[in-house]
Amino acid sequence: MEGRKNSRTTSRDGTSSTEKRRAPSVSLAQHAGGFDPDLGRLLERVAGLAPRIRKELPIRRDPATTRNVYGEQQLELDVWMNDLFVDALRDSKLVAQVASEEMGHVKEVGRGRFSVVLDPLDGSSNVKSNNIFGTIFGIFDRKALPARGTDLFAAGYLIYGPATTFVYATRTGVHEFVQGGDVHPDEFALIEEGIRLPPKGKLYGIGGHRDKWTPEVKAFAGELERELMNLRYGGSFVGDFNQILHYGGFFAYPAQVDKPAGKYRLHFESNPIAFIAEAAGGAGTTGTERILDVAATGIDQTVPTYVGNRDLIERFLSRF
Numbered sequence: 001m002e003g004r005k006n007s008r009t010t011s012r013d014g015t016s017s018t019e020k021r022r023a024p025s026v027s028l029a030q031h032a033g034g035f036d037p038d039l040g041r042l043l044e045r046v047a048g049l050a051p052r053i054r055k056e057l058p059i060r061r062d063p064a065t066t067r068n069v070y071g072e073q074q075l076e077l078d079v080w081m082n083d084l085f086v087d088a089l090r091d092s093k094l095v096a097q098v099a100s101e102e103m104g105h106v107k108e109v110g111r112g113r114f115s116v117v118l119d120p121l122d123g124s125s126n127v128k129s130n131n132i133f134g135t136i137f138g139i140f141d142r143k144a145l146p147a148r149g150t151d152l153f154a155a156g157y158l159i160y161g162p163a164t165t166f167v168y169a170t171r172t173g174v175h176e177f178v179q180g181g182d183v184h185p186d187e188f189a190l191i192e193e194g195i196r197l198p199p200k201g202k203l204y205g206i207g208g209h210r211d212k213w214t215p216e217v218k219a220f221a222g223e224l225e226r227e228l229m230n231l232r233y234g235g236s237f238v239g240d241f242n243q244i245l246h247y248g249g250f251f252a253y254p255a256q257v258d259k260p261a262g263k264y265r266l267h268f269e270s271n272p273i274a275f276i277a278e279a280a281g282g283a284g285t286t287g288t289e290r291i292l293d294v295a296a297t298g299i300d301q302t303v304p305t306y307v308g309n310r311d312l313i314e315r316f317l318s319r320f
C-alpha cells in the first residue's frame with residue numbers, strides 16, 4: 001500500500017502540498033476485507049464499538065456487585081463492555097461461540113464460521129487512574145472453544161488511549177489503525193502496515209513482585225538492566241505490549257514463587273498477544289513451551305507469559 005510522502009510547500013489556496021500528495025486513507029474494513037471479507041466485516045463491528053465505549057467511560061466507573069471466574073471484583077465497565085461485545089458478535093451473524101474473561105463459560109451465539117475469545121477490558125485497574133486500557137480478542141475459523149493458540153485465524157486489540165487505535169494480525173502480518181484522522185470520525189484508518197518488531201529491542205517490563213520472581217526471571221531482569229534497556233510498565237498488558245510492538249524489547253507477567261501458573265489468562269490475553277508477537281517476527285513463551293502450543297484444557301487457564309523480540313526470548317529461555 002502507498003505510504004505517506006513528506007515535502008511541504010503551500011499553494012495559492014493555502015493547502016500544503018503534503019495535504020495534496022496524501023494517499024487516500026485505507027479503512028480497517030477495506031484492509032481486512034482484502035484478506036478475508038468476513039474478517040473485514042467482523043473487525044469493523046468490533047472496532048465500531050469504540051465510540052460508544054469512550055462515551056460510557058465517564059459514567060461506568062464504579063465496582064459491580066459481581067466477581068469473575070478468577071474471583072476478582074468486576075467493574076461495571078467490565079460487565080457492560082462484555083455484554084456490548086457479545087451482543088455485537090451475535091448480531092454479526094458471523095460468530096458461533098464467544099468466550100470471555102468476564103464469563104465463566106463458552107456462550108453459543110449463532111451459527112457463524114468464527115469463534116471469538118475476548119478480554120473486554122484489559123488493564124481494569126487503570127480505569128480509576130485514567131491510564132491506558134484496552135480490549136484484546138482472538139478469532140478462530142470453524143474451531144470449537146477452548147482451542148489451542150496455534151489454531152488462531154486472527155487476533156488483535158483496541159487501545160483506549162490518547163488516540164483510539166486498533167491493531168490486528170493474521171498469519172501474514174500485523175497492521176495498525178487510528179480512529180478519525182481524515183476518514184469519518186468513527187472510522188479507523190491505516191497508519192502502519194506489516195509491522196515488524198525492531199531488530200534491537202529497547203524496552204523491558206516485568207509484572208508481579210520482584211521478591212517473588214523466580215531466580216531465572218530475577219537474573220534476566222538484571223541482564224536487561226545492565227544493558228540499559230528502558231523500563232516500561234503501565235499496568236495494562238495491551239498498552240505495554242503495544243510499546244514492545246513499536247520499540248522492541250521484552251515484556252512478561254512471570255511465574256512467581258507463590259503463583260507458578262502466572263496471572264495472564266491463556267485464551268483471552270496470552271494466546272492473542274503471542275499470535276501478534278509472532279506475526280511481527282517476535283516470540284511468546286511460558287518459560288517451558290511456546291504459548292501458542294499450550295494445550296487447551298479449560299477456559300480459565302492461566303500461564304506465565306513472556307513476549308518480545310525472538311533473540312531476547314531465546315536468551316531468557318537459555319537460562320532454564
Ligand code: FBP
Binds near residue numbers: 123253
Ligand atoms: P485485567 O484483564 O483484569 O485488567 O487483568 C490483567 C492486567 O490488568 C493486565 O492488563 C496488566 O498487565 C496486569 O493485569 C496488571 O497486574 P498488576 O496490577 O499485578 O501489576
